Amino acid sequence: MPVTVDPPPPLPGLSSVGGKLLIARFDGGQLSSDGGLLALREVERRLGIADRLAACIDDPRSPERVRHRLAAILRFRM
Structure with missing residues (x-):
């Protein structure tokens, strides 16, 4: 029986990209990590x-x- 783990909540307060909501989560499995660059850019801009x-x-x-x-x-x- 597989173990189910609740996904972590999305990080609040990130700006939208191209009119679409940006949600940062860390449970994507084998997805590309290139999307992380958008989050890093946002962090750099805010700080x-x-x-x-x-x-x-x-x-x-x-x-x-x-x-x-x-x-x-x-x-x-x-």
């Missing part, structure tokens, strides 16, 4: 991790020659 980290780093570049802010570069690398 402002890249902006906060960029504020701690001295940017030696000439401001008039900067195309991409340091926070954007950090966000891309994350």
Whole structure:
């Protein structure tokens, strides 16, 4: 007889994507993990991790020659 386990509740408060509700759960079995990138992007946006980290780093570049802010570069690398 298989053991049934109640699925964990969805994480509340995530923004919709393309007009569809985003629900994060961890009981998907063999589903692709690529959808986790959307959740990580949401967490980074809400916490402002890249902006906060960029504020701690001295940017030696000439401001008039900067195309991409340091926070954007950090966000891309994350």
